[in-house]
Amino acid sequence: MRTILRRPDFRLLFGGLLASMTAESILLLALAIWVKDLTGSNGLAGATIFAVIAPMTLAPLVGWVVDRYPRRPFFVAANVVTAALLAPLFTVHDAGDVWIVYLVAALYGLSSITLGAALSGLIREMVPVELLAEANGVLQTVRQGIRLVGPLVGAALYAALGGWALAGIGMVGFLTAAAVVTALPTPQQLPPAVRLRWPAELGAGLRHLAGEPALRRALLGYGLGSLVMGFSESLIFAYVDQGLNRDAAFVGVLVTVQGVGGLLGGLCSPTLVRRLGEVGTLAAGVAFFSPAALALAYPDLRLGFAAVLLAGVSLPLTMVGLHTLIQRRTPPSLVGRVAAATQAVVSGPQAFSIGAGALLVGFLDYRLLFALVGVATLAAGSYLWRGRHLSAPTGARPPTSPTRPTLPAPRRPVEDTDRPELPAPTDRRRRDPLRNTTSGRPGWGGRSSRMNRQIRR
Numbered sequence: 001m002r003t004i005l006r007r008p009d010f011r012l013l014f015g016g017l018l019a020s021m022t023a024e025s026i027l028l029l030a031l032a033i034w035v036k037d038l039t040g041s042n043g044l045a046g047a048t049i050f051a052v053i054a055p056m057t058l059a060p061l062v063g064w065v066v067d068r069y070p071r072r073p074f075f076v077a078a079n080v081v082t083a084a085l086l087a088p089l090f091t092v093h094d095a096g097d098v099w100i101v102y103l104v105a106a107l108y109g110l111s112s113i114t115l116g117a118a119l120s121g122l123i124r125e126m127v128p129v130e131l132l133a134e135a136n137g138v139l140q141t142v143r144q145g146i147r148l149v150g151p152l153v154g155a156a157l158y159a160a161l162g163g164w165a166l167a168g169i170g171m172v173g174f175l176t177a178a179a180v181v182t183a184l185p186t187p188q189q190l191p192p193a194v195r196l197r198w199p200a201e202l203g204a205g206l207r208h209l210a211g212e213p214a215l216r217r218a219l220l221g222y223g224l225g226s227l228v229m230g231f232s233e234s235l236i237f238a239y240v241d242q243g244l245n246r247d248a249a250f251v252g253v254l255v256t257v258q259g260v261g262g263l264l265g266g267l268c269s270p271t272l273v274r275r276l277g278e279v280g281t282l283a284a285g286v287a288f289f290s291p292a293a294l295a296l297a298y299p300d301l302r303l304g305f306a307a308v309l310l311a312g313v314s315l316p317l318t319m320v321g322l323h324t325l326i327q328r329r330t331p332p333s334l335v336g337r338v339a340a341a342t343q344a345v346v347s348g349p350q351a352f353s354i355g356a357g358a359l360l361v362g363f364l365d366y367r368l369l370f371a372l373v374g375v376a377t378l379a380a381g382s383y384l385w386r387g388r389h390l391s392a393p394t395g396a397r398p399p400t401s402p403t404r405p406t407l408p409a410p411r412r413p414v415e416d417t418d419r420p421e422l423p424a425p426t427d428r429r430r431r432d433p434l435r436n437t438t439s440g441r442p443g444w445g446g447r448s449s450r451m452n453r454q455i456r457r
Contacts, residue, residue, distance in 0.1 A: 003131060003134060004127070004131050004134040004135050004138060005138065007127075007131075009126055009184055009185060010126070010127065010135060012180060012181070012183060012184055013122070013123075013126070013180075013181060013184060014138065014139075014142075015180050016176065016177040016178075016179075016180030016181045017119070017139065017142075017177060018142060019172075019173045019174075019176040019177045019180070020079060020115070020173055020174055020176075020177035021142065021143055021146050022146055022150060022173055023169065023170040023171075023172075023173025023174055023177075024112070024150075024173075025146045025147060025150025025154065026150055026153060026154035026157065026166060026169060026170065026173075027086075027108070027154065027166060027170045028049075028052070028154075030154040030155065030157070030158045030163065030166045031048050031052075031101060031104075031105055031108075031163075032045045032048040032049060033045070033155060033158055034092070034101060034158065034163040034166075035047075035048050035098055035101055038092075038094065038095045038097075038098055038101075039095050039098060044098065047102070048101065048102065048105050050351075051102045051105035051106045051109065052105050052106070052108060052109035052112070053109060053347060053351050054106060054109065055106055055107075055109040055110040055113060056109070056113065056343065056344045056347045056348065056351075057344065058110065058113070059113055059340040059341055059343055059344030060205060060206065060337065060340065060341055060344070062110070062113045062114050062117060062340045063117050063205050063336045063337030063338070063339065063340030063341060064204075064205075064336075064337055065114075065336075066114060066117045066118050066121065066336030066337070066340065067121070067333060067334065067335070067336040067337050071118060071121045071122040071125050072122060072181065072184055074118050075115070075118040075119060075122050075181055076178045076181050076182050077178075078111065078114050078115050078118055079115070079174045079175070079177045079178035079181070080174070080175065080178045081111065082108070082111040082115065082174045083170070083171040083172075083174040083175045083178070084171075085104060085107045085108060085111060086104060086108075086167045086170050086171050086174075087167075087171070088100050088103070088104055089101070089104055089163060089164065089167035090164050090167060092163060092164075113340055113343060113344075116339060116340070116343060117335075117336040117337075117339045117340040117343070118336065120323060120326065120327060120335055120336070120339040121332070121335040121336045121339070123135055123136070123327065124327040124330075124332060124335050125332065126184070129328060132324050132327050132328060133269065133270040133273035133274065133278075133320060133324045134270045136269070136270075136319070136320045136323045136324050136327075137266055137267070137269040137270040137273075137316070137320050138266075140262075140265075140266040140269065140316040140319050140320050141262075141263055141266030141267055141316065142266075143266075143316075144259055144262030144263050144265070144266050144312070144315070144316055145259070145262075145263055147259055147262065148256060148259035148260070148262075148263075152252075154166060157169065204334055204337055205334060205336075205337030205338040205339075205340065205341035206341050208330060208331075208334055208337075208338055209338060209341055209342065209345070212329050212330075213387075213390050214278070214279055214325060214329055214387070214390035214391045215325060215326065215329055215330075215338075215342075217279065217383075217384065217387040217390060218278070218279055218282055218321075218322060218325055218384065218387075219342065219345055219346070220383070221282070221283070221286065221380050221381070221383045221384035221387070222282060222286060222318060222322065222346060222380070222384070223345060223346065223349050224376065224379070224380040224383065225286040225289065225376065225377045225380035225381070226346060226349035226350045226353060227349045227352065227353050227376070228353055228372060228373045228376040228377065229289055229350070229353060229373065229377060230349075230350045230351070230352070230353025230354040230356070230357055231353055231354075231356065231357030231360070231361075231369055231370075231372075231373050232293065232296075232311070232357070232370075232373065233354050233357060233358075234354070234357040234358040234361045235296070235357060235361055235366050235369055235370055235373075236251055236254065236296075237251060238361050238366035239296055239299065239304070239366060239370075240254070242299075242366060243299030243366070243367075244299055244301060244304070254304065254305075254308045255308075257305055257308045257309055257312070258308040258309065258311055258312035259312060260309060260312060261308065261309040261310060261311065261312020261313040261314075262312040262313070262315055262316055263312075264309075264312070264313055265285070265312065265313035265314065265315060265316035265317050266316040266320070268313075268317075269281065269316050269317050269320035269321070270320070272284060272317065272321075273320065273321060273324055273393070274393055275393050276388060276393055277388055277390075277391040277392055277393045278321045278322070278324050278325035278328065278391040279321065279325065279384055279387050279388045279390050279391045280321075280384075280385065280388035280391070280393070281317055281320065281321035281324075282317070282318055282321035282322055282325070282384055283321075283381050283382075283384030283385040283387075283388060284314075284317055284321075284381070284385075285313075285314045285315070285316075285317030285318035285319075285321060286314065286318060286377055286380050286381040286384060287314075287377065287378060287380075287381025287382070287384075287385070288310050288311070288313055288314035288317065288381075289310075289311055289314045289373070289374075289377040289381075290373075290374045290375075290377040290378035290381060291307070291310060291374070292307040292308065292310040292311040292314070292374075293307070293311075293370045293371070293373040293374035293377060294370065294371060294374035295307035295310075296308075296370045297367040297368075297370040297371050297374070298367070299367075322342065322346075323339075325391055326338055326339055326342060328391075329391070357369070
């Protein structure tokens with residue numbers, strides 16, 4: 001990671017993203033807490049998270065818009081617009097204003113998709129291909145580190161200052177990111193791509209995902225794992241309550257341990273990409289979730305710490321492997337649409353699994369559900385691992401071309417050598433030393449030369 005951090009342009013981008021990621025981490029939980037205080041309803045508070053996820057259905061449209069504009073100016077404008085979207089929160093006073101929080105949450109979710117797609121294209125544009133894994137690994141490491149303290153800081157600031165203050169802090173974070181990224185040098189502009197009709201352009205990202213073998217396998221395998229990985233969001237509370245006989249607040253301790261695992265996974269992810277390739281790293285990330293889930297099926301605190309640590313390692317491995325694969329296997333003009341479509345394809349199963357887990361934990365034993373998660377993620381990881389050859393490790397040497405062709409190139413026209421009545425080329429060279437110097441053809445050309453000499457005599 002030192003190599004990528006030595007680049008001045010990436011350090012500048014890293015500083016801007018640090019401000020915006022901090023704002024994101026602080027705001028997400030605080031909005032739900034704000035709704036809970038205003039209404040007293042846990043369901044309405046949870047609906048805030050759903051409002052953030054719901055705009056994922058617009059991902060193809062968002063990606064199409066992102067790909068139509070230069071990356072850096074668009075990313076700056078998106079951060080400014082995101083800061084402006086938080087301004088209506090200053091008008092929230094009582095339960096009658098909850099709809100404003102929901103509206104801001106939905107627009108914030110739409111902005112999150114836009115920023116993610118624009119960032120993926122911007123990194124692809126300014127970072128050399130061989131350093132993409134390091135760049136994604138650095139960002140995932142910082143994101144996991146912020147998640148350790150961001151939600152807790154946001155909740156503490158909300159309790160001390162209120163929701164309006166958090167809105168102001170969030171606006172400052174996004175405006176800071178915009179100001180810092182503005183100072184980035186303008187990258188070399190690519191030649192304009194051929195524009196298709198807009199219906200075809202909207203589906204170009206999904207068509208690329210379906211047509212590229214490595215991306216197709218990555219999304220199928222990760223989607224299968226995501227269908228059950230979201231169960232853990234609800235199962236962890238049952239594990240703490242029924243298995244460890246502790247208060248729900250102890251979940252915060254496990255989340256902190258998981259964050260430590262996220263830091264380790266982010267630091268190790270570039271090395272794994274170099275050794276296993278992008279699909280292999282994604283397979284390792286999904287497979288690591290399997291022993292973690294199986295260990296949580298047995299209520300033991302020591303196993304629990306090891307399990308959540310391993311689960312934390314798995315998340316950045318999957319993200320770095322998937323994002324790097326998208327950036328390397330996608331034409332620059334399609335990166336925004338492919339990144340947005342991938343986010344929608346991945347987030348859909350995750351949202352479904354979170355809801356399904358919350359429903360199933362009320363009817364089935366949490367240990368049985370954790371065992372199901374372990375088996376399903378192991379199957380998904382195995383499916384991905386069998387396709388690791390689709391993305392060769394970046395450290396692997398490309399195959400060297402042979403020094404001579406496998407089949408020798410014909411030295412004479414085919415029509416001569418294919419004639420059965422003519423002798424083989426080697427025989428002709430021995431039997432007829434006289435050759436047509438103009439055409440280089442033996443046989444009839446040589447006889448014509450002798451006849452011409454006899455006529456001249």
